[in-house]
Amino acid sequence: MPPILEAHDLTKRFALGAETVEALRGISLAVQPGEFVALMGPSGSGKSTLLQLLGGLDRPTTGSVVFEGRDISHLSDDEATRLRRERTGFVFQAFNLIPLLSVRENIALPFTIAGQDAGRGEAHDRIREVIALVELEGKERYRPDQLSQGEQQRVAVARALVTRPSVLLADEPTGNLDYTTGGELLDALWKSSETAAQTIVLVTHDARAAAYADRILVIGDGQITDEISLGRRADHSAAPLIARLAQIGL
């Protein structure tokens, strides 16, 4: 099968006054359909920047991103918006939700934005499905500030998955969560990967989170420095991964 998402020699420079910051210095990678990939690396290494390029939130300085066989690195704003709305899903570290909307309304947002009626038909069924997936039945009418942080992040995951995106991109979704709630979130991601063959790219600092992935790309200073293949496993114990990471000094 051809990869669903590829990066070819990506670079990204930011102008900071007179200086330029080279956030990415030539990154190439390929993600297979249904694969669960984790991106790890020290702070400031360029993980978030890479994820933003992969999802079409920003454009690379040079190089290209190929998504489902199409180069998306030079899309117009409208085309990129459409891509985000229909083909990719995002989860961020925090503040993913619109405070004034209820859980259900937040999850329905991608449909609402697209001008679809989320109250009936397939949209309605899918919303029910993802709410079940993240185990938030009964809390549909809650507002974000009435939920715990872990629940809020699960709502964000549900919203990202509700359109059945080709790729789910998550940037440290467990960064603000404690051990248990972080685990619940990762279980939800895993479930979608297992049952729906959801392709996932997860940025994380946390070896326990990375241990859910099939493969781990280690980024240092804007380049891929290591690749660790764990393979698909039902057991997500982090011990073997931590040992490997220790070898490469992370």
Added chain:
Amino acid sequence: MGLDRLAWRTLAARPLRTILTIAGIALGVAVLSASLTMGAGLDAAIARTVRDVVGNADLRVSAFREDGLSSGTADVIAATTGVAVVAPTVERRTYLAPVLGEPLRGAVTIVGIDPLPYAQLHPVELVAGYPLARPDETSAVITESLAKSDGFTIGSQLIVQGVGSPAYLRVIGILAGPGPAAGSGGRTVLIPIATAQAVFGMRGLSRVDIGLTPGASAASVSAALGDRLTAEPYVLSSPTDIAAGLRASTADFQAMTALVAAIVLFVGSFLIINTLSMTVGERAREVGLLRAAGATQAQVVRFVLVGAAFLGSIGSLIGLVLGAALGALMAGSVRALTGFTATVEGLSPASLALAFLVGLAVTIAAAIEPAIRAARISPIEALRARLDLPAARRGRLGWLAVVFAAVAILALAVWPPSAGTVGADRALAVYGALLVATLASPYLLPPLARLAGVPISGLLRLEERLARGSLGRDRNRTALTLGALVIGLAMIVALGWTAQAARERATAWLADVVPGDELVSSIRPVAADEGVAASLAAVAGVARVSPMATFDLAIRGVRVDAAAVVGADFLRDGRLTFTAGDRSAALTALDAGGAVVLPAATAGRLGARVGDALVVALGGGATLDLRVAGIVERSIPSGGGEAILVGWPDASGPLAVSGADVFAVRFAPGAGAPARTALEAKATELALEANPLARVQGAVSDALGRVFGLFDALAIVAVLVAALGVVNTLAMGVVERVREIGVLRAIGMTRGQASRMVVVEAGVLGVAGIVLGSLAGLVVGGILLALTGGLVAGISLPWASIAIAAVIGLAGSVIAAYYPSRLASGVSIVLALKFE
């Protein structure tokens, strides 16, 4: 000092908000200083008019009757102790005969003077030529404006039309200024008194101006004159009376301008409260840091107040400059409205300082609450991770009441002195109603927003939902923004309604009391035996011609407007609405003589009831008893109000009214345009002027339209300030939601949707503002009308004004959304997501 610099940096960090606030203050101060400028201009114009009209005279005895004061009266005045100078004057309006081939120009006022005593009491300031010297020469001195408009110079010949043969006079001097005849529009000709009396065939005097001996008091001389002048009725006045009378004529106007100015300033204060509240909310973490680092509460208060003082002083300074320009514009319309040429001489330094201080004081007053709130921020705020707005950081609307009081007190300080207490009650009531509307708006907003959103949500469901939520985020901020809009729109509706009601009232009034479709007027009294009425009646299609004359009566020492009428004509035509007395008996009694019909207002003032006798002073100590035969709701409008109606037998008999000055002409049903044309031709032939009643009504409504047009313009300034507030609030909403907008964009919201979300928010605000503003406008208009007795059953609602307010409100708020919506659509997803 370090903290002061931080205050300044805080303002500089949000340039848009700072500029909007300064603009809001500037507009408020501009309207205030413009109304002060205009008021000062009007006062100066009135003072000048008084000087021109009465000069240095201490007292003035005016004739009551057409034929003037007799020379006996002048002698008695001259012989009264304390009187030093007696200047007799005659005054008549007439036309100058045109030079061959030239068109007939407008009427002029001829003032006949005795040059010597006149010069003692009136400073005669000439721009060219010489003053009059002898009481019988055939020379004239004319005003500068007459010379300019009609092309006269020294040496020009004037042909003055009187009763007999015209008089030929040579212009020997040109007078500076508008001349001594008030209401002549500067078209005045001074001629020797004997010449004037000869031209007009009169022996009496129009008035006698009196100069007192040094040390004599006006009061004692007035009393002495009262005892001695018993031969004929007269009116005694003093310059202060005249000035007061003139001021009263502009008081309403000035009071209204001051009211609107205060309202604009009040609306401006909303902007200040909002801005400073936002700044305090936004800077809570910084303020917490300052407190943690050891800043005292006083220092924090000072930090906010310094910022406010900066906004206030810059805004007020700009406002003074804008105000000068606006004042000049307003002065232009004032001339058209009041007949006074209010020259803009700029404001005195004291008034400038006052306007500046008012602007600054309102700003500081508005800043006190945010400052106190800032001081209450605890050092722990610095540690807070999230940027939410706990209730404690939000502004409290109650403070508005305090700012309201401050503006009210300051408004009193700048209340036009010439307006006196006129309209102060009105101002307070209006003002209070607007405050209540503002304070109520946060409670009315959610249901209103839901309602306003209904038509939008069909099309832009998401945008509508998010916009509504955003408005609900900081209720006080929204309430202030909405409140400003409500006040501006309410003023438009209220003023529109008042104008409309006044117009309708004037129209209905004329239709109710004038027994004709056309008014044919004459500039000289037309005696009954001249056959004019008969010639008019002979025109084909004319059903009835009713002669009328307006004159004054002295009843119990008070001047009362009167009109001579033919009762039978009113009876047949069905005019006049009687509130007391039998209609047909009363009108018949008028024609029989010895009876009078009173308008309700006059009856109330005189305390007269049907059957009472009114004693009217006549010449030679004689009196005439007139029985009150009936009381009507409204009567014929006259100079100061409404005329009491007298029959012709009394008018041309004992009351010595020499003839009719207007004929009411009723056409036969279906007579149509030819009759009108024929009548107008006939009128021209008889040297009369025919005006359809509709045109008279139209003129009244035009005049009203001009007055209210000015107020409308000021109300629109209030809407403008409100629109600045809308920009501010929407932009703030976008900045606060950058993170949310970033998330929405990341999950697929288009730029267009992001920008529409803000426009919809503005639209919802606009619609809510229109609904509330119209309601508040009806309440305020109702108050204004009720206080002037205009709130009557069956009054029509100001739909046109509501429509105008709707257009202005919606357009204003949507235009205000332009920049903030650009801001929203330009949000960079990547940067937005970095926000912590």
